[in-house]
Amino acid sequence: MNLNPFILIVDDDAMVRDIIMEYLQTFGYKNITLLKDGASAVRYLQNPNNRVDLVISDWEMPELDGLGLLQAVRRNPLRKDVKFLMITSQRSQERTKITRAAHWKVDAYIVKPFRGGVLKEKVDALLGNEDVFGKQTG
Amino acid sequence: MTSPAKKIGLIQSISVPEYEKDAETSLEVNxxxxxxxxxxxxxxxxxxxxxxxxxxxxxxxxxxxxxxxxxxxxxxxxxxxxxxxxxxxxxxxxxxxxxxxxxxxxxxxxxxxxxxxxxxxxxxxxxxxxxxxxxxxxxxxxxxxxxxxxxxxxxxxxxxxxxxxxxxxxxxTDGEIIQKARNAVTHWNLKQEKQKRNLQLAELQRRLLESERLVSVATVARGMGHEFGNILVQIIGRADLAKKKSEREMKEAFDLIIKAGEMASKVLDRFKNLNRNVDGQNDKNLIRLSQPLDDALLLLDHQLKLTNVKVCRTKNDPALVYASAGGLTQVFVNLIINSIYVMKNSSGQIDFSIAKTPSAVEVKVRDYGPGIPEDIIDRVTEPFFTTKGNDGTGLGLAICKEIIEIEHEGKFTIKNHPIKGVEITIELPYPGTQEQKDKNEDGA
The missing domain is CATH 3.40.50.2300 (Response regulator)
Incomplete structure (x- = not known):
């Protein structure tokens, strides 16, 4: 049970970042950080003062992509147990990607476009909050 | 129209695949x-x-x-x-x-x-x-x-x-008659066979051009899929979130949704520019040469960003050409895809220059990749020559050359830059002469 979780959203598209943040706020989450690429996310995670319980990351990003970020998280002894939710837009390659991400222990997976309900279900499950915020958003 | 002989030029060096030689296509001997x-x-x-x-x-x-x-x-x-x-x-x-x-x-x-x-x-x-x-x-x-x-x-x-x-x-003598008959009958049948083969070659080439076009379309489509995915997140997300909000907030959401829809329509417009008649001849217009280049860069915007390849316009003379916008867009798309491919593991750069020279409008496309080994540089525009293994069809540069040199009567040259990377030079004739010629041919 995590009553006050810290969530990091990583996406190169500002529009998508904002939507995910708004959704999470609607679900009742308050501690949200937005970053626009994998490299800055790795830097953010290297600082032990930054608390992160869940990373929500896009797959397709310049320089360091979502898989690269996932690998960096799992290799970091401080962060290896951080929950990781991957988002991708490429339905056709979904299966290959799930397999590759699963190898690096991705915790959950969403394909764009998605609706709030799906996002809520995954995020709540990952943070062990199935019942905590359920009633607030309906 | 391009003459059939010209169109066949590209694949003269290709032997007809074995399956094309089956009984179905061979002629009955007359x-x-x-x-x-x-x-x-x-x-x-x-x-x-x-x-x-x-x-x-x-x-x-x-x-x-x-x-x-x-x-x-x-x-x-x-x-x-x-x-x-x-x-x-x-x-x-x-x-x-x-x-x-x-x-x-x-x-x-x-x-x-x-x-x-x-x-x-x-x-x-x-x-x-x-x-x-x-x-x-x-x-x-x-x-x-x-x-x-x-x-x-x-x-x-x-x-x-x-x-x-x-x-x-x-x-x-009997022998003379048989000999004459055999010679003439053989000649007649060989000639028919040759005509049929030429038609098959032309058809084969048309299919090759089409398949290569689909390869570049597929690359562009991958980038587009990503853009559409993000736009749909916006549309669905905004509507979803607005359901429980005040009327004022809902109106704001509507505006964002409309904006997202307009973005989607722009993405689609760019994609349409890549779709062109394979013959490429009927869609020529007087266009600004920077337009197909801009279109190609927008089409591959996603790939360029993902691979962190920078684009630099070193010179941009305002130049008009009488050309097929779709054809030239495909040339630029092919060249950019190639450059991204060779620089994918190192953040690279592509320089574009459009310059007016006394004899032609000249476009230079230069990348900062490893260049092409000198022993194969003369072969890279040959059909089916590829260094990409299964990733390539070996047709990209062959088609660029065909589009520039045959459809536009220009010149397509490829060489290594003295310092680093590959430099491709495209020379296109100034409009006027070509435009007039095409009009005359259309009227004929």
């Missing part, structure tokens, strides 16, 4: 021969020599045939398949048979034509008439005496028939 001979007994001796199956107990005539074999027909001795003979005794009758044969779609491959045909038209005049309805048939003139010189016949028939006639003096 063994139809027309005999035009006013003397019935000489006509029969042709039958004896070329198709003995249809006769029994016919002895060749001594005065017209110097037969060496008395017991058995030569055709039987050689075991060649029989020819299909039709015999006409006058020029008019012969002409009628040829008309019929053409109407049936079973033309004659050759004819033995007696020069002197009693009353009515002679053999030479007959061939002049036939030429009007059949331009493929071969002829062997048979003369009882030297009534016309070779030069005289040639002059009478003209250049159109020059390669398709031969002559023979009476009395002829």
């Amino acid at each position: 063994r139809r021969i027309l005999i035009v001979e006013d003397e019935p007994e000489i006509a029969k001796s042709y039958q004896y020599i070329l198709n003995p199956e249809t006769l029994s107990n016919v002895v060749p005539l001594r005065r017209s045939s110097r037969s060496s074999s008395e017991s058995c027909s030569p055709a039987r001795n050689l075991q060649i398949p029989p020819y299909e003979l039709t015999i006409a005794h006058t020029g008019a009758e012969a002409y009628h048979y040829i008309e019929e044969a053409i109407a049936e779609g079973r033309p004659f491959s050759m004819g033995f034509i007696d020069v002197i045909l009693g009353s009515g038209m002679d053999g030479i005049e007959l061939v002049r008439q036939i030429q009007k309805i059949d331009q493929d048939m071969y002829f062997v003139f048979v003369t009882a005496y030297q009534d016309r010189s070779v030069n005289a016949i040639n002059e009478l028939l003209g250049p159109e028939v020059a390669e398709r006639w031969d002559y023979l003096n009476k009395p002829f």
